[in-house]
Amino acid sequence: MKKEFAVIGLGRFGSSICKALAEEGMEVMAIDIDEDRVNEFSMIASHAVVGDTTDETVIKSLGIRNFDHVIVAIGDNIQASILTTLILKEAGVKKITVKAQNDYHEKVLSKIGADFVIHPERDMGRRIAHKLVSNNVLDYLELSDEHSIVEIVANERISGHTIIDLDIRAKYGINIVAIKRREEIIVSPQANEKIQYNDIMIVIGADVDINRFEKKLLG
Template identity: 85%
Template sequence: MKKEFAVIGLGRFGGSICLTLAEQGIEVMGIDIDEDRVNEFSSIASHAVVGDTTDEKVLKSIGIRNFDHVIVAIGDDIQASILTTIMLKELGVKKVTVKAQNDYHEKVLVKIGADHVVHPERDMGRRIANNITSNSVLDYLELSDEHSIVEIVASRKIDGNSIIDLDVRAKYGINIVAIKRRDEIIVSPQANETIFENDILIVIGADVDINRFEKKVLS
């Protein structure tokens, strides 16, 4: 089943997450109290809604409990961020990721049940979006608008295959630059290197090619 995401707060941080999810063809609802921002994302998000998420009735009316993952990216209003997070957890949202303004804000968010807290100065929206949409992607480093280095967990589907068996460079246009295997790191692995389930593959390439590799070979 496809996961459904909601992003609350469509500023620079929340907007970048919403945009990246939409670009990947993922169902995402954008929510903001500012009508202009909502209008801006009406053609980007699957649904864009004007609403005050500190109001429990608003959250219930949009069926927020049905979303698998909600990202709270509210700007400078720490109180609104905290109240929204509390209500999301009380309403039974499975996973809530929240943007923290500072360390104190982060401590409060953790205490009230936020599943994951991020600092925008450390975690760019695009990186978060790529991490939350895949069970196999452990980390993501953006090199440019179109190219990235990604850590991907090898699935059972490719267990026992060598790099040459997978022919990743020819078929997908990407390169496996290293393999992490327990305490060992294999840098510039040879073509005959065997990949085992749960190996961490460090892959470099264009985003579209990495996504293609992940979906066809690892899912």
């Protein structure tokens, strides 16, 4: 069943989300106050609309409360972002995701009821930094301030050992939720699964525990 999304703000971030959702076959309404930006999405989104979403009457006229998820991607106007989020919340929108410009903006959005607040520049910076400081980390996804999912490449030190041999969960408090092995993906690997050289282990846990695992086991 297709979900209906509305993307408000067609800057770089909003544009990329709008295109990705459309490519997934979702119903997408693209909204921006700039007519030129809207025209660019007339053939991409299901509907492309010029509108000022800080105006409550505009929100009501577009029927946005009926959408499954609204993404507020207004990039350069914090006041417009906050006011739009507030109007959407009061209109009864089911799920609202908002792009935050800074930590203060994020705090305000959370207080007025945004369901999800994302901070793409900060989060990407953390992701890149984590990859730069570790030779074994391929990718890094922050789940919260203290927990992450990390892709770690198995080296010679642990290849040939089973998961139970390594006793990762007991020693480090983390879990291997999947293993990528060339074209194969092993989901929820068994305790007797033998780790092979260059396996990509998808690990979930607290950041401090993942860091201990990287340093002590992988070197």
